[in-house]
Amino acid sequence: MMSAVIQAAPKAGWDVEGxxxxxxxxxxxxxxHPLAYLxxxxxxxxxxxxxxxxxxxYRHDNANVHRGVHSLAERATAGLEGARETVRRYINxxxxxxxxxxxxxxxxxxxxxxxxxxxxxxxxxxxxxxxxHHANIIPxxxxxxxxxxxxxxxxxTPAGELxxxxxxxxxxxxxxxxxxxxxSNALGTINPVETLIAAARDRGVPVLLDGAQxxxxxxxxxxxxxxxxxxxxGHKLFGPTxxxxxxxxxxxxxxxxxxxxxxxxxxxVSFEKTTFAGLPHKFEAGTxxxxxxxxxxxxxxxxxxxxWPAAQAYEDDLLRHATQQLQGVPGLRIIGQARDKVAxxxxxxxxxxxxxMGTILDRRGLAVRAGHHxxxxxxxxxxxxxxxxxxxxxxxxxxxxxxxxxxxxxARELLV
Amino acid sequence: xxxxxxxxYQELILDHKRRPRNFREMPDATRTVDGHNPLCGxxxxxxxxIEAGQIVDVSFLGAGCAISMASxxxxxxxxxxxxxxxxxxxxxxxxxxxxxxxxxxDPLDLGSLGVLSGVHNYPSRVKCATLSWxxxxxxxxxxxxxxxxx
Numbered sequence: 001m002m003s004a005v006i007q008a009a010p011k012a013g014w015d016v017e018g019x020x021x022x023x024x025x026x027x028x029x030x031x032x033h034p035l036a037y038l039x040x041x042x043x044x045x046x047x048x049x050x051x052x053x054x055x056x057x058y059r060h061d062n063a064n065v066h067r068g069v070h071s072l073a074e075r076a077t078a079g080l081e082g083a084r085e086t087v088r089r090y091i092n093x094x095x096x097x098x099x100x101x102x103x104x105x106x107x108x109x110x111x112x113x114x115x116x117x118x119x120x121x122x123x124x125x126x127x128x129x130x131x132x133h134h135a136n137i138i139p140x141x142x143x144x145x146x147x148x149x150x151x152x153x154x155x156x157t158p159a160g161e162l163x164x165x166x167x168x169x170x171x172x173x174x175x176x177x178x179x180x181x182x183x184s185n186a187l188g189t190i191n192p193v194e195t196l197i198a199a200a201r202d203r204g205v206p207v208l209l210d211g212a213q214x215x216x217x218x219x220x221x222x223x224x225x226x227x228x229x230x231x232x233x234g235h236k237l238f239g240p241t242x243x244x245x246x247x248x249x250x251x252x253x254x255x256x257x258x259x260x261x262x263x264x265x266x267x268x269v270s271f272e273k274t275t276f277a278g279l280p281h282k283f284e285a286g287t288x289x290x291x292x293x294x295x296x297x298x299x300x301x302x303x304x305x306x307x308w309p310a311a312q313a314y315e316d317d318l319l320r321h322a323t324q325q326l327q328g329v330p331g332l333r334i335i336g337q338a339r340d341k342v343a344x345x346x347x348x349x350x351x352x353x354x355x356x357m358g359t360i361l362d363r364r365g366l367a368v369r370a371g372h373h374x375x376x377x378x379x380x381x382x383x384x385x386x387x388x389x390x391x392x393x394x395x396x397x398x399x400x401x402x403x404x405x406x407x408x409x410x411a412r413e414l415l416v
Numbered sequence: 417x418x419x420x421x422x423x424x425y426q427e428l429i430l431d432h433k434r435r436p437r438n439f440r441e442m443p444d445a446t447r448t449v450d451g452h453n454p455l456c457g458x459x460x461x462x463x464x465x466i467e468a469g470q471i472v473d474v475s476f477l478g479a480g481c482a483i484s485m486a487s488x489x490x491x492x493x494x495x496x497x498x499x500x501x502x503x504x505x506x507x508x509x510x511x512x513x514x515x516x517x518x519x520x521x522d523p524l525d526l527g528s529l530g531v532l533s534g535v536h537n538y539p540s541r542v543k544c545a546t547l548s549w550x551x552x553x554x555x556x557x558x559x560x561x562x563x564x565x566x
Contacts, residue, residue: 031420353481355456356425359538363421372457385457385479414425415433415482 014307014314020395022047022302033365036400041185041344041391042369043235044216046299050239053298054291064287066264080290083297084280090300091230092221093247097279100253101288104244105212106135108231109179111246111283112208113139115256116177122148125174127205129154129162130381131184131191134374136210140179154180156381160187160336164195171203178207182214182230186375186389187336188319188344190214197227206252212236216393217315217342219308228252234292239299243292246283253279260285311394318392318401319343325405331412335387343392346373349408351416354386360411361388366404423534424541425482428490433482438475438492445473451551453543453565458484462551471498481544487532488548494529500556507553514545 020026023045028035037045057079063072065080084096093099102108120126126140130153140151152170155163162180178200183190193209200207208229211220215232222230229252234243248256258265258276262285267275276282322345326332331350349357358370369389372379379385390404442448442463451460460478464471474492478485495503513519513526513533523533535545543565554563 355458355481355541355544356483359424359541360421370456379457385459414421415430 014310014394016314016395016397020397022049023395024048024051026395030365030367031363033403036366036396036403038390038392038396038400038404039367039369040216040393040396041188041213041236041373041389043241044238044393045395046238046240046295047302049302050295050299054240054295057291057294062291065290066281076290079294079297080288083293086297086300087245090304091245091247092223094223095250098222098247098250098253100246100248100280100283101293102231102244102246102283103242103289104233104235105210105231106233106244108229108244108246109136109208109210110139111259112177112179112229112248113143115259115283116206116252117143117147117149118257120147120149120176123150123174124176125150125152125172126176127152127154127170127178127180129180129191130156130377131160131162131187131189132181132375132377133185133210133212134376135212136179136181137377149176150174156378159338160184160189160378161338162189162191162196164192167196167199171199171205175203175205178205179210180208181210181212182220183211183217183342184336184375184378185213185344186373186378186387187338187346188213188341188391189336189338190218190340190342192340193225193227197225201226213342213344217312222247234296234299237296237299238302239296240289240292243289243296245296250279253283258282258285262286264288306394315343315392315394318396318398319345321398322390322392322401322404325401326408329405329408329412331416332408335382335384343396344389345391346387346389348384348387349412352408352411354388356415357388357408357411360414361404361407364403364407364410366400366407368404424538426531426534428528428531429482429486429534432486432489436476436485436489438496439477439489440475441477442473442475445475447555448561449551449555450562451478451547451554451564452562453480453484453547455543455565456481458544458547460484460488460548460551462488462548462555464552464555466500469500471495471500471503476548480547481541483532483535483541483544484547487545490529490532491548491552494527495552503552504556507549507556510549511546514542514549 025045061075063076065077084099087099088096157163197207206228209227211230211232215237228249230247235241265277265285335346354370371386445463446466447464449462458480463475465473474495476488509521523530532545535541
């Protein structure tokens, strides 16, 4: 009888309560209120399977990789390289030679700026956008100081979208790279990367996409995108901190010099000549974050098992609900109203500074971000020093959004 | 007030936040120092006019959270007419009360400035309250014209 009832039920949407049970950290109180974690663009929480996989690695398999012939070394190596294959499969790279493990998106962009950038001449140009996180601004400014490159910035519209009309004029014969975020961390805007890539390809310009904020919300296929580089951080993808990925098209990576020197990245060394290892190990000097890679691989396996269309529909609904409810708060202005957004809402409330907002919400168990979100040019564009940002994941609930709105009302009553 | 925020957002702090005192430029200031908290973007410019070892006028401009604005406003009230020496002593005392786990001075002895001591229970907010005081200290003790809380 029970099974008949279950079968008769409409196709389930998103079992948010079931998902929440997989994330142990969510089950706690902060200042006497249930934790509502709305700071997922800063870092996401980790499912139990990730925590257990890392714990198991350190309890049973810990050894250094690639060199040892003993069993633990073989298990550790299999764990690391298995995670690399999991990443490859997830983003549909052609080969694991295209998957470089690094500390995160920041290091990945620095790698490209240092290594690919070594071939740039004074006067060569790199295009970024006005929506970038500092991680995709400063490595290019460092390269500008070092090599004399020119940095061109694609502007944004008041809605927080890239101004594509300005794009053609930014390309010229000296353009060496287009480096843009897939999704804006400060505003949640999903950039039209297909259009950007097509424009760059027409001109023979390689493209780097900073996918740190895209990966937790979108499924990414690097072959379908046809980008040259794509990077992301494990900890924003429900995996551990300290691990991230640079995908690079194999022929690009093969032509680039190593980023750092050391163990793991060589074939043979003498004082006269060193022969570097092949891809991807050429870019992985030193002992890698083995446990981190294993944790990231497990996070991706967890994501692979999710019903993505349902998760995305759920997140879209959360975003709609949040946008609608927040707009009802007097004096509240949403910063960034792009047509295509992930579930991130950045806002300011007249008379309530974001830092006061952050403190007041924290006392109600609500974790949000207050600040410039490492995107100070975006803040300047909107003429605000900081915003409050609620960034959601598929484990957040409509009730948490309602609590956020009630918290904002309380902050207004208190401070305005 | 619910949720135990009353220790931080005391009525006097809210009053200074809503109506900051001495919130004006001072073209004839003898010292003008910018204070900046890069972490949260709070910025203020402190103007001090010193004549014969005495602070004859102090004012500020700026933008920031309620705590940083109220702290700066209360600072300007507390320092009008004080000697430079007394102002430096007050800086040391306020700094101790805001940052130390075992302050040498009872916040109650600080008079109205004692309300700022509530930040001690909010570690991420201490710098908001100390920004204007660090800016004052720089104005009185160095020739720098910019100070950050980093």
